Amino acid sequence: MFNTVQFYYFSPTGGTKACGESFCKAIAANVKAVNLGLEEAAFNGDCDLAVFAMPVFAGRIPAVAAEKLSALNGNGTKAVTLVVYGVRAYEDALLELNNVVKEANFTVVASAALVAQHSIVPAVGQGRPNEEDKASIAAFAQQVMAKLASGDVSPVTVPGNFPYREVGSMPFTPICLPACGKCGACVAVCPTKAMVMDNECVKTDVDTCILCMACTAACPKKVRVLPPAVQENMNEKMAALVSVHRENEYFL
Ligand SMILES: Cc1cc2nc3c(=O)[nH]c(=O)nc-3n(C[C@H](O)[C@H](O)[C@H](O)COP(=O)(O)O)c2cc1C
Known part of the structure; x- marks a missing residue:
């Protein structure tokens, strides 16, 4: 060792x-x-x-x-x-x-x-x-x-x-649902500093956000999420992989 x-x-x-x-x-x-x-x-x-x-x-x-x-x-x-x-x-x-x-x-x-x-x-x-x-x-x-x-x-x-493969940009970011407690835990973990707390409101810059999901994982109330329509779309796209083991x- x-x-x-x-x-x-x-x-x-x-x-x-x-x-x-x-x-x-x-x-x-x-x-x-x-x-x-x-x-x-x-x-x-x-x-x-x-x-x-x-x-x-x-x-x-x-x-x-x-x-x-x-x-x-x-x-x-x-x-x-x-x-x-x-x-x-x-x-x-x-x-x-x-x-x-x-x-x-x-x-x-x-x-x-x-x-x-x-x-x-x-x-x-x-x-x-x-x-x-x-x-x-x-x-x-x-x-x-x-x-x-x-x-x-x-x-x-x-x-x-x-x-290497080209990486495209995405026209959306995670959002805060109305139950957001404005604790700032999401802002603190953003690796690209795409988020700010503005007038007790979380704002996310779509061009800087890399959709890494750190903010959603850090949210203590689990109310930082992808827009529901985006999440549904991703779930559908990936459905065939649920049963795949690599x-x-x-x-x-
Ligand atoms: C924006 C984004 C893009 C991803 N692209 C791929 C991918 O191309 N192929 C794949 O198998 N998983 C992909 N994943 C899944 C991650 O690679 C995987 O969940 C990884 O464990 C995330 O690391 P973390 O848990 O340390 O955040 C992607 C996840 C995100 C958030």
Whole structure:
């Protein structure tokens, strides 16, 4: 087991963090975590391994988090990359994450595409990562340790295409239902600062919002939601995935 792992994650609704923590706890005694949703990324080299965990949004990694990683200089430190997706597909996300991490001067020695509950349609991948997923992620950590113990730092090849998929913008944002208590919990967690409390009213900038769902997850009264017609449309679009089970994929 390693002594210290530096863990960078972006996890608006917790699935990415849960997957990444399962890996980090299985590979190191100490986990130094940086939440890229709320903090800037910094790297002081004081670790045995760096772990990067990102959710998949429209087949890509969130640009706001990728930009923060671009500011790092890993000085060749060994790294493991994880993308976490909601059953549909991870498309170019893992390739993009690996490229961002390599450009930041880390050496990617292993990668994984992991499944979590879909943050827009929770019936898809419901309850994942489950105990079985966590055990499989811990087993992957053992494989990574064995690879590194053997002195093997060969690069990994992951699926994905470059140029990456284009990400379109959406003409809506989550809304507050009338029962909103104006507590500001949603505003506080927005990773793109798309929300402000204006005259005790939550306002959301449609061009800045990335629909990450952090605000809906943070709402203590569960009254921050997608517009009901949008939610119904998403539920219908994803209905066929409710019964689909995908296994985690590991690349060493
Ligand atoms: C805006 C948005 C786009 C998403 N796009 C995809 C996708 O392309 N493929 C997929 O399988 N899941 C997709 N998901 C589901 C997330 O990747 C998945 O729920 C992930 O666990 C979210 O991470 P979090 O729980 O850390 O917030 C998307 C979710 C959101 C909010």
